[in-house]
Amino acid sequence: MRVAEFIRTAGVGLGIAASAAVSGAMAQGGPSGYQGAWLSGGMDCAEVYSSAGKGTTFKKPVDIFAPAFIVSGNRLRTPQASCRIKSVRPAGDRQRLVLGCTNAVAGNEVRVLMATQPDGSLKRYFNEQDTTGTSYQRCSR
Template sequence: MSLAGFVRAAGLALGLAASAAEAGLSDYQGAWLLSGRGCAEVYSSSGKGTAFKTPLDIFAPAFVISGKQLRTPMASCRIRSIRPVGDRQRLVLDCANGVAANDVTVLLATAPNGALRRYYSDQDPTGVDYQRCAK
């Protein structure tokens, strides 16, 4: 295979992988908050969608997934990859805040009640549920 053919094939493979990752994220799009809290406590709606309220509660157990971005009250992350691990999805994130940047791994699954369940490790049998506040 020529170098140009190899580059085209590699580009196609990367494009397909990115499309698959975005498709894997479709159920996760939106604003999420730890179940049991009120969405209006953390989020406000504007013409451009849902955003964190100001003044910002930096300790709010909340996040927003939009496209391949995940934002918390204190960090902004790019979702590098998403891969199935049993009945869960492993998201690898590049996150940054005002102090540092680092890689973060998150395990998520959709729960039967429509919630998003976050697991703290591969051995975590229960996880915690997040309710969707807005899509």
């Protein structure tokens, strides 16, 4: 299975997008509007994440199918992959993130569309035609 498929399976598929908070964020060391731990679906944050010193990590044993990810600086981690955020660019009312991702088996470039929402949540879109998106709540900063 390719890295992109791993990420989609983990619920991230990854489209991370739009808001003024993200504009120029790469110059500041990462996409500031997306920093923190994010979770989709009916799971509780405490089921997936634990606090560790300075930040949040995936709880052990890691649920590889949890629709979750953590953004810290210019890194994005899912339960199965670690990605470097190469770029963040506007794509209409969303942001297109280009990620360099690796897992235990392979490495791959992944493109993701996302947008922050007025209520502080985040929506990930599978492609430009996706008008619904998948909602994520922020578990921690």
